[in-house]
Amino acid sequence: MPAGVVDAAAKGVRLERHAAGAAVLLRRASGAKQLVSASSHLLFRATVLATLALVILFTVHYPSLLSRSLSLSAAPLSGSSSSSSAARSRSSHRSLLGSRASYGGAAWEREVRRGATPRRDGGLSVLVTGAAGFVGAHCSLALRGRGDGVLGLDNFNSYYDPALKRARQRLLASRGVVVLDADINDAALLERLFAAAPFTHVLHLAAQAGVRYAMRAPQTYVASNVAGLVSLFEVAAKHADPQPAIVWASSSSVYGLNTEAPFSEEHRTDRPASLYAATKKAGEAIAHAYNHIYGLSITGLRFFTVYGPWGRPDMAYFSFARSIVAGEPITLFRAADGADARRDFTYIDDVVKGCLGALDTAGRSTGSKSGKKLGPAPLRVYNLGNTSPVPVTRMVAILEKLLGKKANKRVVTMPSNGDVPFTHANVTHAARDFGYRPATSLEAGLRHFVDWFVQYYKLDIKGSNVLAGKTTKRKSMAISAAS
């Protein structure tokens, strides 16, 4: 083959190779282009989906925050049917302020600050724990009513019907008090709250209540009444600026086996009869330590069998009322010596006055975030009772009269379950320091309770005028359970 032909052939082969290479490159380039275009489609779709998800999330959460005052002002002030109550309960669960998972953020902090800000000159800024509880709800309303800033928190546990707690939450919301769905053992949340608002006071009422239930669920008492209390004191002492003054719920049960009466704050409290009492006594000792080390101003209030409207269904007066209406038997405990058990039943309005009096006179904490204590801070403990013990049998007789129906009574010797045969408060210290003067007889207080009870549970009491506070003979009764 001539050399020229060979060269030409060789050039041709090279050209073909170049052309083939170029074609491969072109193919690759177009593949890459397709890839890029496919990924940008994917990216676009992902962005659209993410935006949609955000819009849905926003719509679900944000309106409850924005329209809270509107929607809740329309909420009923008393009980309602179970289905609507459950629906509202679900919607409040969704609210930005109410959801445990969603706290934090600028909007949340604004709402916390708004709640905590007093509406009157010199007003207090109070964080109320257990605000959807019996005493907590009443105190929150009273504080808000006089223009103090109030922010509530509650874990809405199911020790008793959470629907009642949600109803109290709605009642509070209708009066401008927000109750967060939160636990006192959530230290991170407490830190955020104190960072968001300079609370001057904490009214700490969150606790595991109930004397006899402590035998069934001992750990819950330790978790709420000991660990929870420490969690709150820790944050108040080390993270709050300024440190708030703390008023908290101790209990008449700390007197335990004390036999001196009436019970005075000077009497022995080192013989608790129940784990409940022991955790409250432990709380008083823990309060001493935090006051001593960190300069926290702390006031413990020993409540004596508090009762009234919006009360606790686990307590005897409430559960007896339900049983009487339903025609079910009630069990009455009689002391070992044959005497009727007696209680210094204390009406809720009197206790609320005591709580507000204790807050108003609490005195400042003297410590700071840095751990420096400027001097001794107040450490106080007061009885808040009624000063007139009443036999439980008498309480039942009053309920029978108000409800117009006889109780089916079974009397047994008081079991060894932490109960004590009687309580009786001496309240001279509370009277001296903040003018505490209980003014409600058991008859008057139970009448208010029964009025509420009948309304809340929508009792169908034919031929009666219980709602007007008077009792006449009735033909039939039934609870249309709201719970």
Ligand SMILES: O=C(O)[C@H]1O[C@H](OP(=O)(O)OP(=O)(O)OC[C@H]2O[C@@H](n3ccc(=O)[nH]c3=O)[C@H](O)[C@@H]2O)[C@H](O)[C@@H](O)[C@H]1O
């Ligand atoms: O002051 C407190 O520090 C506590 O008060 C309350 O405890 P108590 O005074 O024990 O109230 P409560 O259970 O209503 O029993 C009342 C009476 O009914 C008797 N009682 C009770 C139940 C029963 O089935 N039969 C009965 O005779 C019983 O023997 C008793 O004599 C709070 O629950 C508690 O959380 C705490 O705050």
